[in-house]
Every structure is written in C-alpha cells, then in structure tokens.
Amino acid sequence: MHRPIHVNLVFVLITALSMTACSRQAIYETAIGLERSSAGLEPATVEVGNLDIAYLRNQQAVDGDTIVMVHGFGANKDNWTRMAGYLTDDFNVYAIDLPGxxxxxxxxxxxxxxxxxxxxLARILEALSIGEAHIMGNSMGGAISALYAANHADRVKSLVLFDPAGILEYPSPLVDLVSDGNNPLIPKQPGDFERLMDFALEEEPFVPxxxxxxxxxRAIANQKVNEVIFAAIRDAGFEADFRNAxxxxxAPVLIIWGRQDRVINYRNGEVFAQAIPDARLEVMEGIGHGPMIEAPEASAELFLEFIGHER
Incomplete structure (x- = not known):
C-alpha cells in the first residue's frame, strides 16, 4: 500500500535543500513531487476545448475501479494526495484541477x-475517457460532484461527499465573516493563508x-479568479434547484462531515441525507472542513467499507 511520506523524511529533505542555493519554489516542487510519488500518483494535463486541465493519475494503472476526486473552492488536486495513497494500489485515481x-x-x-x-467536470472526464467511476468531492467540489451524479447516473458507481456545499440551512461562522466583508477563504496578503488553514481545518497536517x-x-496570486468564482456561486440563488437536482x-451516496467544520455547519449533512435517497451520513469527531486532508486513512477506510471493498 502506498503511504504518505513520513513527516521526518520531508523535514530532512527540506533541511537539506535549505542548505543549498535552491529557491523556495524548488523546495516546494521537490517535496510535492515526493508526496505525489509516495501516493502512487503522477501529474498530467489534458486539453478540454480552450482549457488546459491539470490532474493527478496513477503512476501505474491497476485492474480496479476508477475514482475521480474533485477539490473545493480555492483548493487543488493535491488536497487528495494523502488519502489517495491508501487507494492507488486497488483503484485508478484521478484528482482533477477544476478550471480556475x-x-x-x-x-x-x-x-x-x-x-x-x-x-x-463532465467534459473533463469525457476527454480522459473515464466512463463509470466512484466520484468524490469536497466542499464546492462536493456540490459539483452531486450535480454530476444527478445528471449522469450511468457514470457514477458511488458518490462520496466530504463537507459538501450547496445547502446552507444551518449557518456557520463563515457566513458572518463573509457578510462583514472578511472572507477567510480568499487570501489577499501575507498571513492570510495560515489564517485560512486555521479556520478551515481542525486537525492541521504538518506543512514545513x-x-x-x-x-x-500562489493563493494570493489567485485572488482575482477566486473572487470571481466565489461571487458566481454566492449570487446564483441556486439552493432550491440544487435540492431538487x-x-x-x-448512486449509493456516503456523506462524510467534520463536526468541527467552521466553513459549512455539519448539521447541513442531515439535510443532504434527507434530500438524497438512501444516503448515509458519517460525522467525524475532531475534524473540520477537510476530512480527506485531516484524517486521510480514516476517510479512505470509510469509503472502502461503504462500497464493500476488501483488501
């Protein structure tokens, strides 16, 4: 089984590289490459119309089902790397960078x-020749994955939603912050990214x-596109249509939610479970908005148990 790189190994790598003339960017690329490789993943790109789409895939294809992973707002494909390490021995994993x-x-x-x-997402999966797959999505990616599953029933073997967006019946601390013009999800200046991690994650992973x-x-450089995306979602007035969709x-649906989620109140999971036929809800204690980041092995085990997969 592929496993995430041990923290001490990463620390040794970072220390060694820091003693040379390598830039922070080189250190980042080396470390992220090692973490992807340890999870059995490699980067690739595909053209979809006028868009270049980046994604991660298995270094070696296996004789197993396909899993598609869809990140949340302002995030990227590497949010899934640590969880994917527990799955790439048995599944062909694709972690997608959405446009923007x-x-x-x-x-x-x-x-x-x-x-x-x-x-x-549908066009990306078509370009990658992905047919039926297990679909996973977090936050905004959870809402997108749910809509994909609603519109493409024949292509979804199972659906796993990690703290999905789309329903806000129960408010969260984020709502008040956004109302005050202080959105912690869009870093604008130094210090904001660490604030974002502190806000979104209860069990933060070690990041040198x-x-x-x-x-x-990178997050600060993406401020403008993040503002455009956030406004498009916020102003759509979509919730009633989303529930109907x-x-x-x-497909069988597993909803996984961190009880300490400050971005979207975990009690919205109850509403999701009622709206989707025969959906199952699992609430993880001591976890925030990113279970696949905060508890990657436990998240993978919940999925494997849900689909009845035995190693």
Whole structure:
C-alpha cells in the first residue's frame, strides 16, 4: 500500500535543500513531487476545448475501479494526495484541477456557477475517457460532484461527499465573516493563508515553512479568479434547484462531515441525507472542513467499507 511520506523524511529533505542555493519554489516542487510519488500518483494535463486541465493519475494503472476526486473552492488536486495513497494500489485515481484552480487554466470570463462547473467536470472526464467511476468531492467540489451524479447516473458507481456545499440551512461562522466583508477563504496578503488553514481545518497536517510560503504566494496570486468564482456561486440563488437536482441521484451516496467544520455547519449533512435517497451520513469527531486532508486513512477506510471493498 502506498503511504504518505513520513513527516521526518520531508523535514530532512527540506533541511537539506535549505542548505543549498535552491529557491523556495524548488523546495516546494521537490517535496510535492515526493508526496505525489509516495501516493502512487503522477501529474498530467489534458486539453478540454480552450482549457488546459491539470490532474493527478496513477503512476501505474491497476485492474480496479476508477475514482475521480474533485477539490473545493480555492483548493487543488493535491488536497487528495494523502488519502489517495491508501487507494492507488486497488483503484485508478484521478484528482482533477477544476478550471480556475491549481495548474488548470484560469479564465475570468467563463461561468463558474455550480452547474457550469459540473458541466466542465463532465467534459473533463469525457476527454480522459473515464466512463463509470466512484466520484468524490469536497466542499464546492462536493456540490459539483452531486450535480454530476444527478445528471449522469450511468457514470457514477458511488458518490462520496466530504463537507459538501450547496445547502446552507444551518449557518456557520463563515457566513458572518463573509457578510462583514472578511472572507477567510480568499487570501489577499501575507498571513492570510495560515489564517485560512486555521479556520478551515481542525486537525492541521504538518506543512514545513518553505512549502507553506509557496502555497500562500500562489493563493494570493489567485485572488482575482477566486473572487470571481466565489461571487458566481454566492449570487446564483441556486439552493432550491440544487435540492431538487440531488434528489435525482441514483448512486449509493456516503456523506462524510467534520463536526468541527467552521466553513459549512455539519448539521447541513442531515439535510443532504434527507434530500438524497438512501444516503448515509458519517460525522467525524475532531475534524473540520477537510476530512480527506485531516484524517486521510480514516476517510479512505470509510469509503472502502461503504462500497464493500476488501483488501
């Protein structure tokens, strides 16, 4: 089984590289490459119309089902790397960078509503010749994955939603912050990315400073496109239509939510479970908005148990 790189190994690598003339960017690329490799993943790109889409895939294909992983707002494909390490021995994993995110194209003049992005996901999977698959999504990616499952029942073997967006019946601390014009999900200046991690994650993974600083630089550079995407989702007035759409989902659905989620109240999981036929809800104690980051092995085990997969 592939396992995430041990923290001490990463620390040794970072220390060694820091003693040379390598830049923070070189340190970041080396460390992220090692973490991907340890999870059995490699980066690739595909053209979808006028968009270049970045993604991660198995280094070696296996004789197993396919899993597609869809990140949340302002995030990227590497949010899934540590969890994927527990799955790539038995599944062909694809972690996608949605348009506007990660290494994919970031045009400001395309639609970024949830239904628009579900359409992009369908086109991406078609370009990758992915047919039936297990679909996983977190936060915004959870809402997008749910819409994809509602619209493409024949292509979804199971659906796993990690703290999904789309329903906000129960408020969260994020709502008040956004109302006050203080959105912690969009870093704008130094210090904001660490604030984002503190806000979104209850059980934060260890991230050495050189890597964290590059992640912050990239997040700040993406401020404009993040504002466009956030506004498109916020202003869509989509919740009633979203609930009607997810009621059409036919695939088995597992909803996993961190009880300490400050981005989207975990009690919205109850509403999701009621809206989707025969959905199962699992609430993880001591976990925030990113279970696949905060508890990757436990998240993978919940999925494997849900689909009845035995190693």
């Amino acid at each position: 995110h990660g290494g994919s194209s970031k045009p400001l003049d395309i639609g970024y509503r949830l239904e628009d992005q579900a359409g992009y 400073w050189p890597i964290l600083s590059v992640m912050e630089d 997810i009621a059409r989902i036919k």
